[in-house]
Amino acid sequence: FDLETNAIYYANPSTFESFPDLQRLQVRHPFLVRVLQAAKPLLEGRTKAVHAEINIGKSCYAATAVRIPRTRRLRVYSSDISERKRAELALQESKELLEARVRERTRELHAAITELKNEIERRKGLEGEILAVSDREQQRLGQELHDGICQHLTAVAFMARSVALRLKNHRVIEVSDIEKIAQLVNQAASDMRDLSRALHQSDVDAAKLADALQDLVDREIWRVPCRLEVKPSFHIEDDAAAAQLYRIAREAVINANKHAQAREIVIRLERLPRGMVLRVTDDGIGFSNGAGLKHGLGFHIMNYRAQLMGGHLDIESPKRGGTRVSCYFPNKALQSRKKENARSGLPGKIANALATLI
Template structure:
């Protein structure tokens, strides 16, 4: 017969609290992983995927069960395969984390640029058991980078074209002006030398003509040099340089300067950029406007100084946007670099005005 019972009671409150805390911690971790805005994926030491969060699945267009069991190399772009394998082997053998920009292949076959930060997961003895990676979609960054690189290559080509144009202009200036003066001087000097050799009388006018040609050559050399670095350090230097600019003989279209009295730019850097803007606008007007006259106008305004280049040519074509060319972009860059604003507008009845507004 059963004559009684013995009950043994063990207090498991602490254990239950620990289990509950562990379960809550796991639930929180699971929620963080699956609600993360970054892709998170875990793999074994063979690279097989053992878990993937919702973000990673959506990035690649797979369901979770479709990814589980695949290796990370099956979804890696062939062009990035070798580097991915090399870095994964480093995690397995040396437990070294890595960061890598690479391409995955989505389920639809499209390439996806991502940034991968992978780390080893170790057991209590410090031995690597698996790996986990955080994946961030950088497709938009790569597209922007590619756009900027294409734009930079285009700009490099246009800058080289501008450089070639400037070299041709300097060569033409040297040929058409200075070289002609030097040729004339050489011719007259030979003539005088022959007269001396033949003991003939040398006319004073011939010597004076040689001296005049030399002086003209010096003036032309100074004009060309002024074009390379035109603005003197003194405040009135800009107006002086603009006056010399409009008088250069090689302009196909007549140019003139209109400037307020006692106008000056104190900052030599600002003055140099304004000169370059005016010169680029004059070049463009001569090249494209088919104008009869170009006016460079510099005046005071209530907010500062206005420098304008105005032509009476054909104006801006209806099917062309103002400021779409490389010349405008260069002028706009110069204006921004000195805190100014550049504006290009058609004027009535016809023509174009390029204006740079410089604040006080």
């Protein structure tokens, strides 16, 4: 290119094939316009060569311009790099897509690791709770044996010894003393039966649920009177769900007897528009710190049992006082209970241990 005449001095045939309008437009051709713009440092003597990538339409060209010594002419070399640029662009897009996927997978991996850590901690906590449940049940059984049966048997022993001394001394034996011994023995046997039923109530199914709950409220071991209300609309067919409901009711009654200071406890089974509900209500002192209560071991165990049925547990203190424990479970939960059990994530040993201990 001649800088004095602003005209093309020479161009090989392939140049005109790439730029058909070059001969006609000369210096006004977009390619030459951009080459001369890029060659400004070369024309000012600041460099011996310039390199530039020039886009013309959808094509891209690599251009190199050098000044011919002792002349006012430029020699320009160019090559079409459109395919290479498209390949580079596709490669860049693939790289960005891959990086985005790696970031997404990394986030998912971090979330999975966090969830796994939480699950490990949760299972460790459940293992600890199982031990706590075992200790609590042992203490409860020991207390019941000491306060009930042992007291009866001690009284029987004293009265039997008194009768033996009278026989030894040939004294008259009162019939009432023998009857009292028989009464105490019968009472001890009744307490043992109640305790045995409490330990072996694992055969509760849907058909026996109402009878099992009636037996629960009729036990003489409760300090607070209990009664059962079963609405005619209540209906359950799932045996495993019935067993969980029984254990939830039993845990709620035990807690109410220990802490509620109530005059009456009512177990109610009824149907709601969206499913069934078990309620255990007392008229005791209630509670003010519901959040703290829901972190207790008893609530956690009952809530776990409710989740096994696809339901949920709620505990509240009504305005009129007392405490109400409600276990809600939709009808469809009973059909999908097995799926829910599979997703609960608890090892079989833990689930079996909870079912046995509580």
